[in-house]
Amino acid sequence: MTAASLDIVFPCLNEVAALPWVLERIPDGARAIVVDNGSRDGSAEAARGYGALVIDCRQRGYGAACHAGAQAATAELLAFCDCDATVDPRGIPAMAELIRGGRADLVVGRRRPTTLRSWPLHARLANRELARRVRRRTGVALGDIGPVRVARREPYLALGLADRGSGYPVETVVRAADAGWQIAQADVAYLPREGRSKVTGTLRGTWGAVRDMSAVLSR
Structure with missing residues (x-):
């Protein structure tokens, strides 16, 4: 990987406990873009201390944070990754190489839980149904609508993703498929998160994500 060839966008809401672990694992040749989505725990300051580019996104929502990060990116390749220490960013360059090698236009991470508590059963079942x-x-056979995605930046922005909530990952796959993109899947180890989950760790959070993703599919 050459310098500035990969920007990794980390949507962030109160993840100060996880940020050191995540940002210490940014691969050579990649840049971390941490999009602060209204944190009150000092996440933005911590991210700057680790050398990340920090973007302030005042519109709340996972998709809003991803969109702000994508607009701030400048590298050829663009990745999105959760910043709760569930995924090691050091695995992202291997996903990027699938795109560089012409084997995919979009690579989606498929979670492989390392422990039973990494991915609660209710969240796993909901994700399985969404993937179906x-x-x-x-027509794209994905086993997971996962927390890691990689694509070329300019074509990605041209997809015109509009969702600003939890439906953003599903809209990414749907619009990419409609555009005729080749979509690949890559396994990623899925670790227990740092801190309290705002989505998959609670039934309410999981239901909200399912609702947003279902709305995308209904459109």
Whole structure:
């Protein structure tokens, strides 16, 4: 990887406990873009201390944070990754190489839990159902609508993603499939998160994500 060839966007809401672990693992040739989505725990200051580019996104929502990070990126390749220490960023360059080698236009991470508590059962079942519905809608056989995605930046921005909530990952796959992109899947180890989960760790959070993703599919 050459300098500034990969920008990794980390949507962030109160992740100060996880940021050191994540940002210490940024691969050579990659830049971390931490998008602060209203944190009150000092996440933005901590991220700057580790050398990340920090973007302030005042519109709340996972998709809003991803969009702000994508707009701030300048590298050829663009990745999105959760910043709760569930995924090691050092695995992202291998996903990027699938794109560089012409084997994919979009690479989606498929979570492989390292422990039973890494991925609660209710979240796993909800994700399985969403993957089935995405497969029925697009014809793309994905086992997971995962927390890591990699694509070339300019074509990605041209997809015109509009969702600003939890439906953003599903819209990414749907629009990429509709555009005729080759979509690949890569396994990523999924670790127990640092701190309290705002989505998959609670039934309410999981239901909110399912609702947003279902709305994307219904459109």
